[in-house]
Amino acid sequence: MANCRRKLFCDWLQPHAVVKLTHADDRPLYMMQRRHFLTSAATIALAATPLAGCATSSSRAPPLPAFPRAPRTPAIPQRAISRIALTSCSNPAKDLSFFGQVEARNPDLLLMMGDNVYGSYTPEDPNLPSLSQAYAKLAEVPAFKSLVSKVPTQAVWDDHDYGINDGGGDFAYKAQAQTMFNQFWNVPANSPLRQRPGIYRAFQAGPKGQVLQVIMLDTRYFRAPLLLTDQRDVPGKERYIPHPLGSGADVLGEAQWAFLKAELEKPADVRLIVSSIQVVADGHGYERWGNFPDAQKRLYDLIAQTGANGVVFASGDRHYGSINQVRDGVAYPLTDITASAINMPFRVAEGTTSYNEPATTRIGDGYAAVNFGLIEINWAAGTLTLNLIGDGGKLAGSTTLDLKNLRRG
16 A cells, blocks of 8 residues: 555656636636646545555545535436436626526426536635635526526536636545535535545436436546647647547546446436536547547447447537537447537627537537527437527527437347
């Protein structure tokens, strides 16, 4: 154990760089390229992703006194679920009344897919004050309180509620961020999220023949560093480029891979896998699973190897909505609906809402105005429809999948 700890500690003391980026409103953001914050190296080494033969301590940080909390949300219903709302990129420093339009759709379930707050502006402070302030603002938003108190809600984080822009597993204060997440979202004391690193989890609902499984991944806590682009702002290479095949650069970490395999082996009729970053999309140089080709292939192969039917992905992060599908190298067509953003939309030319990166996977146009996702399952007809809903109920994108085609032939 002592040798293992020394190895981890030395790894954390390797040279690092902090790259300053700029948010849309010109506030500084920071992204780690190597290891971050050397003064915390020893503490983080003991809470790092397990290595072979190495035990690790709990991820728990001390409880936070008087920390803001979301409203209590209803229990997940055990009846058949037919309408699932998807949200991401909701900055409580701006108008969040669009949440009222989500509530008006009367979803059976709400999945908040990350960047639920914007608190990534103080990643160098172990107390993460901008994150706690952002949670405090969200807790007071009337439309948010109404929505979450009426619709069963589950959430994951992305980088801005993880505490650092584009951050991954080498973020020094990720245990503190997890404690904040757990307390704000009223995670029960006996939940695995209170006992282990990462916020990944899964649940099922519905009677036999109509079983919905929701798998919520953590694409931050264990993720390898991003590979910086060599041609900044060049289309397709704007910020990052993919790791080479065979590099082993990972997204989930071994414990989460084992969890995912076990979940995919459970019987279910529809499986919704929530990833805060896009799983399928190509054609851009921002965050996506395609930056980690070994991990992306492992994900696709795991779906095939487990024989898991009915898989659909849902993601956020990008500040514009799109629907992407991959057909090559997978067990059956895999579709990813990206619902983003509630109030942080992509900037495009005035008078247009379309935004089309050179993707080979996209179905239809991207949608750059505010939007949320709405998944409608017609159990009787055996179909699943992925919708992007814009302001005023505008149908900004839609595709319907036949459930009998979401299985290996």
